[in-house]
Amino acid sequence: MAVSLRPLQRVLARWAVRGTAVLLVEVPGGWAARAAVERALVERGWRAASSPADADAVVVCGTPGESWGEVLERTWEQMPGPRARASVSAPSEVPGALEGLAASLLDDDAQRADAASRDLVPADVENGDDMHPAGLDLAGGEDDLRDGLEMDVLRVPLGPVLPDWPAGLVLRTVLSGDVVVRARVEVLAGAAARRDSADDARRGDDVARRLDAAAQVLRLAGADDVAARAVHLRDAALPAGLRSLSPRSAPSPSGLRSLLTSSRGAGAEEAHEVRGEAARLRGRVERSRVLAWALREADVATSSPTSGAESDAAQASAPGDLRDVGLDARRRTRDDVRTLLLGLLDPDARDDDPGRRTRAALEALPERLVGVDVVTARLLVAALDLRTDALGDDDLAAFAPRDDEDEDGDEADGGDAHAHHHGHAHG
Amino acid sequence: MTGAEATSGWAGLLAVLVLGGVGVTGAFAVHRLTAVAPRGLTAWPWLSGWHPSEHALSRYHARWYPVTVVFLAFDVEMLFMYPWVLVVADVGLSAVVEMFVFLGVLLLGVLWAHREGAFSWQ
């Protein structure tokens, strides 16, 4: 019976590979490679995957440092299969890498062999007991910041394997429902972070980087078509050396696309046109009432330096009670996601020291995110355009991953954040 | 009145349920033949590449619970609404006045809840 199904399975494989979903993992320093992969995906009719369960392939962009081993391996284990993986550190490697993925996914026999060889259940799943089903703890309770109800909190790390997320950033959040209660920042460095970022800076691709960040914000906000436009412009703004063109790339009627495929180098005229288009896109985003409405107040309950004396007073009067502070600050904070987004789309904006800016933003991030829901948090992180590849060694040391695993007790008050489960309660 | 009419359509809905059940089962059966492996994998839930610290199923804080109170109180009204729909034309203006006084009172409650901030998440 299996024999008779073979032709069908081959046909399915051929069709399936035409829509391959690729999970993109960006390592600091791998920005240009990631942009090139994204462009190649569009050219092939492939798409970016949203999670390992959705993915057929994973592409690591950049050169991961040692700290990446575990997350990459676990991501690989979580892919259902058929699965393939590749690693690209430069745009020029992209076409070959994707050809390799396609070939691997098309090889039905090899994929079946891979599938047959896998453990059905992860090796570290145990029988556990009532308090530790499958060998994993139950969530612990904590009094909520806003209403004082004692609810469970979840420790949910955001990044590094997360689409539309700054390279190598790990935000170790504690979530109560979908709201961030605490957060801690770590950065997983790339092996070649410094060198690549220096190269990027010399090539002056700041416009492209900011357009890329804007595209990420727009994608996260669900404005896919506008995001596609921003990606388009990003590619046109790339310096010639960072463009890779797959042999498949077809000419297209759009003027920008032919600019893109000319690969003659970003001449002055070309750069001028890109800036003009970016300004137009900015106008479009600025005028969009729906977008403004959807993003407005996608800002942060924070006691950032801008929030003034009143909220400081409130904080002093009630340490640990963030209810009033949050609402006050939300009313006052106007540098919301939309403003940041418009800034990213401003072709005349300058970003003189992305490294210092990023470090400052990362240091302020945990506090900014307290009381913010996880969707807003992701929008904000994208809008901050964090350049982890521009961080210096001492910055990286400050955000180095910690092994202490005591995430609960890390920021502020985590003292009573332990399980309150005692035997059989009543319904 | 024929037999099928007397069942007022419930046989058709039962058939839909049965067909749906057969269809879903069929899809799973077909998938066993077409997938690269018939048996599914078990994996740890995805957390950006990290091992979970605890099970996700927990006492999940739904911060919008004040709204549910307003919602549940308001939706009881639908019990009266649907039968009312049938008689508006026959009963006439008094039915309309009655229902909208009823709804108006509820809307006052909604307005008040709005002023109290029940519809803005904290």
Next chain:
Amino acid sequence: MGDVVQVAVPWVLLAAVLLGVAALGVTALDGALAARAAGRSASVGAQHPLVETARLLRQRRRTTVAADTLLRHVAVGGFVVAPLLMVAVVPLGEWVLADASVGVVWFNAVDVLVWVLVWLAGWGPNAAWSLTGGYRFLAQAMAYELPLMFALTAPAVAAGSLRVGDVAAAQPGLPHVVWMPVAFVVYCTGVLAFSVRGPLSPAGGAAISGGVLAELSGVDRLLVLAGRAGLLVAGAAFAVPLFLGGGSGPLLPGWLWVLVKTALLAAALVVVRRRLPDVRPERFLALGWTVLLPAALLQLLVVSVVVVVRS
């Protein structure tokens, strides 16, 4: 137009096939629009549903540690059954599968079933992203459901009946959409919301890594994707007897008009959906209660006064 005839049970197969084809159609349109926005050929994008079906049929199933497998299966299967339950009461011209005397209420009950399915799909996998998706959907449901209910009652008041066939027959000259546009818009908002995609899709979306879809692969994912496309189609199909005059129209037979109107409305909803960004439930909540609900009630008031005056 004659009265609606209830057809025999085997015709449920035809309903399923039509629904399936339409679901493929809206997905293809969505794919084509996405491809065009990305600067690729729309015809390649239109193949998306077939390519994705092949991909997911080939992909292995995957569950998670300590998942609630039973509830997960209920959710996945339910996604396919729910749209079928909706279209069962929609008359195709003069034929209908289930001529329920309270068809409008039935539709309402099934659209509430979607709440359950989405929440269970979020709960089942025992995973943080899924869970968040399920809960955010319920939060949004608090905002769209009541306006949707009132939008459903407006055409029923005009027809003086909760039977879908009667509502369709009550608008021979003038489709309801002409004189109850607000109810129509509110209804369409509800359809966008319960079809778990697009601007009102807090259950999924890029910002929560796919939400309820985050842990699904293979046939499970396929069924949920098919189901939500089916929900959009079923929502559009139900609008035809309610607001768009049912099978009435020149030249073409009634059943064909129903199909044409359904296809056009479904396509319009896909286009609208692509043009709008995601609306976060906390924004939508205030809108639903302070704008949509009063607007729907006002519309209902107008309709019932007209009905009283007319009778």
Next chain:
Amino acid sequence: MSLAFSEMSSVVLETPLPDLSVLRGVAVTALGVVAVVTGALVFKVDSMARATYLLAASFVAVGAAVVALHLDYVGVVVVLMMLMEMAVMGVFMVMLMGMNPALMPMSMVHSKRRALVAAGASFVVLAVGILLVDWPQRSSVPPEGPAGSTEGGATTYSLGDALMGDHMLVMMVVSPVMLATIVAGVVLAQAQGRYARLGDDLRGTTQGGRR
């Protein structure tokens, strides 16, 4: 195609069907069993989600049984309301449980003895009532509504008629009760009311009043 369509339906429509009252009896009994079994399972499972939706399933079976008794509207609206209420109740069950709502063995019963006595007593009273009450015979069919081509439709119409006519008082009483529910519910549930946000003078000038 349309020809075949109508031919086929007419063939089936003319086929004599078995006695419907028997079918109905079977359906009501079967649904009753489903309702009782799912209802009992509510107390057996270890998960709040399962308990909640088993209860929902039980109510859906009850709704279907009511439909089988030709009360179309009441049956469907039971399904509608119960799905909705249970979806919301599930959220609260999960939140307010004193322990993990899914992964630990738990007991859904407390005050066992008193509950048993109360349940047993009410069962006996109701059962005795069913057996002893002299149930009235149905003397007429419900009045034909404009849409009441089926019995199920006509009962809905008469329900609306009753609500707008004889039993208007019900609605008039329910509305202030529901308003009070909304107000009381929000006062209790809203941690951050207007006074807390805007200060005691509601002008937002003073720092939020603290409870």
